[in-house]
Amino acid sequence: MTVTGGDSSLLRRLNAAAVLRVLHEAESLTLTQLVRSIGVARATVENALTGLVEQSWVEEVAPETDRARGVGRPAKRYRFRAEAGCVLGFDIGANKILAVVTDLKGEVLGSRQTAVAPELPSAERITAARTLGHRTLRGAGLRATDVQAVGVGTTGIVDASGVVRLSELVPDWTGVDLAAALREPFDAPVAVGNDTNLAALGERWRGSATEARDVLYIHAGRRVSAGVLIDGRVHAGRHGAAGEIGVLAASSWPTAPGRLLGWSGEGRGDAEGLFTAVRQGDPRALAALERYADDLAQGIAAMVLTLDPELVVLGGGVSQAGRLLLDPLRGRLADHCLFPVEIVASALGDRSVALGAVRLSLDLVEQRLFEVSARD
Template sequence: MTLTGQDPALLRRLNAAAVLRALHGADELTLTQLVKTTSISRATVEDVIAGLDGLVEEVGLRAEDPRPVGRPAKRYRFRAEAGHVIGVDLGAHKVLAVTADLKGRIVDRRRTTVSPETSNADRITAARAVVRRTLRASGVETAQVRALGVATTGVVDPSDGRILISDRLPGWAGVDLAAALEGLADGPVLVGNDTNLAALAERWMGAAVGVDDVLCLLAGRSLAAGLLIGGKVHQGRNGAAGEIGVMRAFGWYTALDRFLAYGGSDRVFEAVRDGDAEAAAIVRAFAQDLAKGVGAAVLTMDPELVVLGGGLSGAGELLAGPLREELAELCLFPVRVETSTLGAESPALGAVRLALDHVEHALFGV
């Protein structure tokens, strides 16, 4: 981009974004370090900082700091507490709200229990109540919430966040969550599919940190996959990318029924640990059926990593190991299979990341 004398507003915005980005990525920086990092003149950096009241503050010497010779260097920090974001997992069995500051540091979590039979109105009321609880516990005002991210089951319209299809909550289709949760944040309400946002969370702080091409499974009472391609969520034309659970012909539903017949997944995996052959056969059958759908997705997108999340991820290697072996038989190249490190919180944390991405684009983008 070539800037001319006709672009003063754009130049100021570029400089402000550069300074904010540098401070956001560090604990604190001296004025000299800011000049070097941003390649902006000292006088301009000082002018930019003066115009960022509330987001940047000068840091004084602490008691433990060595006493400098002469005038101490000016040091600044990004005020992550100047705003907050909230991530909400609005699911069939729970509503979980997570509050974070502008650096993504979690300051509070609140949850409540719902059920698939909970009405739409009661589910939304529960979500609004949980958000208010986490705000009170965090000491955060609604005006300080710069964005609210929401993870929900079902196919979400990429254009406006409406629920298009929801097998787990049939009455959920058609709900406009952005409108339903309006007023809980000063910024926008951003809605995404729970599995896609779980994948985003795993890349942010979970099993997929630093990995760009990821297939994230949520396996439990239902099955869905979130796709990250080039580090970004791939939703598809209708927002339905990764909805492999609707293909019941793969047989994974029947395998899941075997868990229930045995007494539940926890009992099955406990028996596997004890060396029970019947339980081991149930897990192997489930992995075989699961691998058929997952293998098709792996062959389609050729990911670096498959993350196993959802209710069955607690089994760890007892399920990840057989799934890895089955995929090795079906796919052209071996693919890493790891268990989620975030567990049931991954959709809510992904909603936090969705909100943070919006805020950071507003702060650092031009």
């Protein structure tokens, strides 16, 4: 927890962190409710509140006026100031960059997107992300000094330090230190993760997987990839490569998108055109979708048998097919897997990665605010 001033007492910092955590989880609480929730003396809570109000993390709010007034003064009521700062979440992909800014409780304040080319040099891609981040902040009436943390989801294998270790979609993205590249312009801590993993995190936070803890997320679009949550947390693996079964030709994932989009025999098409043709009963489109379901099911079944997740979420552009794709996938997974597994479409669409990045950045802020060590 970041506590300024001369507060050198570990116990006082622990009490302040406890008060802040309880207020963060509530709309607002009275002093009496805080004392009851934390289980310490009233004077201890009052002292903690004094320091938190001075640091602008907490404020006293006006008493509720819609309730019948009792005898005496109304009880003091306090709230966590979600507007005391903000966080940024980025989705930096091969074809687009999306930035989302939220307050410290995750309320979206603004978002902006820009298109980029896969061949754009890494330095220019980073510059585009920085510029978009500043524009997003300005559009929400905020400044870079308001940013408390930054989260980034990007294509490729990313290590724990925020360095892209391997990227095949973006030519010179391998070796880029994204954490360092975005730390300086916003003067805030940065957390970076693989985009598909963060899409899974976003779905669990605000999307289709809010009730599940063990989640397999499948991105089905120009590429097929997987992200894994175990006990609600991203499982990246030792090298950040967990779930990268798409590198195996036997999974059928590397060639699946090309076969799907080339269903008409007239070169590359688009997924929406395919879905329209399926709804119209075009036999070539129906056959292509069936083959695509076969291709997806190979890898999904292998991961389901390995992880035994509660839920599979299908995202990416092809997920827009809805039941046209989900129904045949369900049938194939039932044939391949030992136990039934629920499979649903993404609720967040192309915002899942950026919102997962927001969640990652909020975790950084909450860790700093609520966790206290004797060395602080």
